Amino acid sequence: MHAHLPSSSGSLTERRKAETRLDIARTAAALFVENGLRATRAEDIARAAGVAPRTLYRYFATKEEAVAPLFAAGAQQWAEAVREAPAALPVRDALRHAAERALAADDTGAVESLEWVRSLLRMAGESAALRAVWSDACHGSEQTLVTVLAEREGRSGASSLQLRLMAALASAAVRVAVETWAAGDDPAGSPAGPAALAGRCIEALGDFRRP
CATH class of the missing domain: 1.10.10.60 (Homeodomain-like)
Known part of the structure; x- marks a missing residue:
């Protein structure tokens, strides 16, 4: 991110x-x-x-x-990418498009930021305090995503329950993708990088059918 x-x-x-x-x-x-x-x-x-x-x-x-702003900046970037995704895209496609953009290793600065995240997540495995910072960032991302999805989907009559469920599932998918990548040694821009894994995880969620 x-x-x-x-x-x-x-x-x-x-x-x-x-x-x-x-x-x-x-x-x-x-x-x-x-x-x-x-x-x-x-x-x-x-x-x-x-x-x-x-x-x-x-x-x-x-x-x-002290590293919380790095996690939060990545989460905010993803939420903004969801907001900016073409309105005609179905919600799953908009989420996948946004996650792939936010996690793209498309320049030196992006790669450096992602490698920092990888290192920090590895440290979090042995630090409850750092795990709590990551968890708070993920929760904050989910809450922001609820608001963004409400802007996108509110006109279609999506309920609060549906929006919260979509945000929770999408946030979990991206978190799993980033944590899975961080646990390995694949380059950030590879087919096993965080952007590619996030796309696959969101794709696996299905079509967000109404509960």
Whole structure:
């Protein structure tokens, strides 16, 4: 998932805060990958990011939470891709199209972001705190997707139950795809990369028939 900057909407102060959070997140991820989660202190992250420790703790309660914006940025990118998918596409096709776009290893920055995610998810296997950060990001993605799907499908009379079920299934499919890829060694842009796996997982969900 690409770690792009948040939307330009909102006040200048809000955008600067979001940029600072993402800068800290990138720094934390790089240090975790280079030195290991246990060996990296919050103070190390703050120093490398060029902020005071109190600034870091103003944004994040723990060092593990410092990478949350990276996970959240990828989730937001997927939701936006669903929103921008052609309106004529059936919901499953729109979800697959969006997941493949959000997880595409189409440039050096995207590959780097995906490799960070792979490393962080491997670390999460031994860190309950980092697993909780990933879980919260996945849940947040699901909640955002409910809103996006309501915009797309609301006109067709889809119920709240249907929308929540679609979002939950799609979010689980993408999570399984990313976690499966992260557990292996296949390149991000390969046929076994996260974009390809996400497409296959969403395809396997069927046509989202009404319950």
